[in-house]
Amino acid sequence: MKINQMRVAHSSRYGTAEVLGIREVPKPEPQADEVLIKVHAASVSRTDDGMLRGIPKFARLFFGFPKPKLTILGMEFAGIVNMAGSEVSNFHVGDKVFGMSPSKYGAHAEYICVSANSQISKMPDDMGFTEVLTCEGVWYADGILRAFGLKPGDTILIYGASGAIGLAALQLAKSYGAQVTAVGLGQHQELFKTLGADQVINYTQQDFTQIDSKFDFVLDAVGKSTYFTCKKLLKPKGSFSATDGGPWGQNMFLALWSKIIKNKRVLFPLPSIPKNFIQVLKKRLETGEVQTIIDRTYPLEQIADAYRYVASEQKTGIVVIEMGVGK
Numbered sequence: 001m002k003i004n005q006m007r008v009a010h011s012s013r014y015g016t017a018e019v020l021g022i023r024e025v026p027k028p029e030p031q032a033d034e035v036l037i038k039v040h041a042a043s044v045s046r047t048d049d050g051m052l053r054g055i056p057k058f059a060r061l062f063f064g065f066p067k068p069k070l071t072i073l074g075m076e077f078a079g080i081v082n083m084a085g086s087e088v089s090n091f092h093v094g095d096k097v098f099g100m101s102p103s104k105y106g107a108h109a110e111y112i113c114v115s116a117n118s119q120i121s122k123m124p125d126d127m128g129f130t131e132v133l134t135c136e137g138v139w140y141a142d143g144i145l146r147a148f149g150l151k152p153g154d155t156i157l158i159y160g161a162s163g164a165i166g167l168a169a170l171q172l173a174k175s176y177g178a179q180v181t182a183v184g185l186g187q188h189q190e191l192f193k194t195l196g197a198d199q200v201i202n203y204t205q206q207d208f209t210q211i212d213s214k215f216d217f218v219l220d221a222v223g224k225s226t227y228f229t230c231k232k233l234l235k236p237k238g239s240f241s242a243t244d245g246g247p248w249g250q251n252m253f254l255a256l257w258s259k260i261i262k263n264k265r266v267l268f269p270l271p272s273i274p275k276n277f278i279q280v281l282k283k284r285l286e287t288g289e290v291q292t293i294i295d296r297t298y299p300l301e302q303i304a305d306a307y308r309y310v311a312s313e314q315k316t317g318i319v320v321i322e323m324g325v326g327k
Contacts, residue, residue: 004026004027005024005025005026005027006024006025006026006027006109006110006111007022007023007024007109007110007300008022008023008024008025008072008108008109008110009021009022009072009073009074009108009109009300009303009321010022010023010025010071010072011052011068011071011073012067012068012071013067013068014052014053014054014060014067014068015052015053015054016052016053016307016308016311017052017304017305017307017308017311018304019052020052020303020304020307022300022301022303025109027110027111028111028112028113029113030083030084030085030113031085031113032085032086032087032088033085033087033088033115033116033117034085034088034113034114034115034116035081035082035083035084035085035088035091035097035113035114035116035120036081036082036083036084036111036112036113037077037079037080037081037082037097037111037112037113037114038079038080038081038082038110038111038323039077039078039079039107039109039110039111039112039323040078040079040080040129040322040323041077041078041079041129041130041133041320041321041322041323042074042076042077042078042107042108042133042320042321042323043074043075043076043107043133043136043164043318043319043320043321044074044108044298044303044306044307044310044319044321045075045076045136045137045164045310045318045319046163046164046310047075047136048073048074048075048105048108048307048310049307049310049311051063051068051070051073051105052073052307054068056244056245056249070104070105070106072105072106072108072109073105073106073107073108074105074106074107074108074109074321075100075101075102075105075107075135075136076098076099076100076101076107076133076135076136077098077099077100077101077107077112078096078097078098078123078129078130078132078133079096079097079098079112079129079323080094080095080096080097081093081094081095081097082111084116085116087116088116090116091116091120091122095122096122096123096129097120097121097122097123098120098121098123098129098132098133098135098278099114099118099119099120099121099135099278100119100135100136100139100278101114101118101119102119102139102271102273108300108303108321110300110323110324119135119273119277119278120278121278121279121281121282122282123282124282124285124286125286127285130292130294130297130318130320130322131285131292132285132292133292133294133318133320134164134168134281134285134290134291134292134318135278135281136164137163137164137165137167137168137317137318138168138172138281138284138290139271139273139277140165140168140243140271141165141166141168141169141172141221142168142172142277143269143271143272144169144219144241144243144267144269145169145172145173145176146269147241147267147269148216148217148219148239148241148267150173150176150178150216150217151176151177151178152176152177152178153177153178153179154176154177154178154179154216154217155178155179155181155213155214155215155216155217156169156173156178156179156180156181156215156216156217156218156219157180157181157183157208157213157215157217157218157219157233158170158173158180158181158182158183158219158221159183159203159208159218159219159220159221159222159224159225159230160183160184160220160221160222160223160224161182161183161184161188161192161197161221162184162185162188162191162192162315162316162317163221163222163315163316163317164315164317164318165221165222165243166182166184166219166221166222167191167195167293167316167317168290169219169221170182170192170195170196170197171195171196171289171290171291172289172290174195174196174197175284175289175290179198180196180197180198180199181197181198181199181200181201181213181215182197182199182200182201183200183201183203183208184200184201184202184203185202185203185204186202186204186205188316189202191293191316195291199213208233209225209229209230209232209233211233213233214233214234214235214238215233215234215235215238216234216235216237216238216239217234217238217239217240217241218230218233218234218238218239218240218241219240219241219242219243220240220241220242220243221242221243222243222313223242223243223244223245223246225242226242226246226247226250226251227240227242227246227250227251227254227265227266231265234265237264238265239264239265239266239267240265240266240267241266241267241268241269242268245268251266251268252268254266254268255267255268292317292318293316293317293318294317294318294319294320295315295316295317295318295319296309296315296319296320297319297320297321297322298319298320298321298322299321299322299323299324300321300322300323300324303321306319306321
């Protein structure tokens with residue numbers, strides 16, 4: 001490989017993992033306010049899989065039609081600053097950093113350029129590159145919990161608590177002082193308890209929608225249920241939210257209607273990033289308030305297999321891509 005080239009996972013059309021290919025492209029050059037990061041680890045998320053497939057299809061109006069604008073996916077990264085632009089003073093060559101690039105993606109590559117003033121931070125001391133790859137899940141989960149207005153003593157049921165968003169929501173909800181009921185497969189029950197869940201439900205043995213308990217909030221963290229299925233679980237002033245639009249985009253329409261009639265019954269907050277999000281996440285990682293749960297790790301050359309595994313909807317927490325450090 002030439003010195004100014006890098007390997008990336010590239011997709012020039014929408015489709016399943018088969019459209020991905022490893023190719024060499026020019027290494028990016030940092031602008032004055034940017035840092036060039038040698039990526040040591042990234043993740044493959046449910047969002048990445050959706051972007052690769054171009055689903056939901058209306059999203060192609062924003063991300064490219066008939067082919068994707070973003071040909072290198074990957075939202076979150078961890079690595080080492082390789083070069084700093086002339087206006088950068090808060091990072092230096094050799095700094096270990098982590099963060100996310102929700103607008104440009106690009107982390108499924110050996111190098112990525114990001115603004116030094118964006119969602120990037122120095123890594124917590126004594127933590128490895130894979131241990132900080134929880135940005136995306138925490139971002140989505142925290143946005144929903146803040147929209148709920150979750151506070152100490154509130155009760156919340158999290159359906160699909162074993163994914164990246166679900167596990168982040170479980171941990172964050174506990175840190176806010178809420179009582180958490182986690183719903184997932186039997187194999188995840190001990191993990192839920194370890195992370196602080198007050199009650200766990202194995203949905204293969206018990207229909208969680210038929211339990212007697214009522215909750216202040218219900219979060220569908222995998223987008224496989226609906227408000228109409230879960231509304232019987234809500235207290236009179238309770239709220240439901242999900243991580244995708246649901247059948248025919250109903251969650252967005254129901255959230256709009258809830259806003260019109262001002263009952264907050266269904267919420268569908270659009271992702272927005274507080275300016276200090278990564279700095280707050282760093283503190284949460286340092287204190288153990290949030291832990292990264294890693295399911296599997298793949299080398300960049302096998303990233304298509306990672307996408308296939310994510311698409312199987314069997315993952316627990318994070319699927320990691322290691323970039324072949326030392327190459």
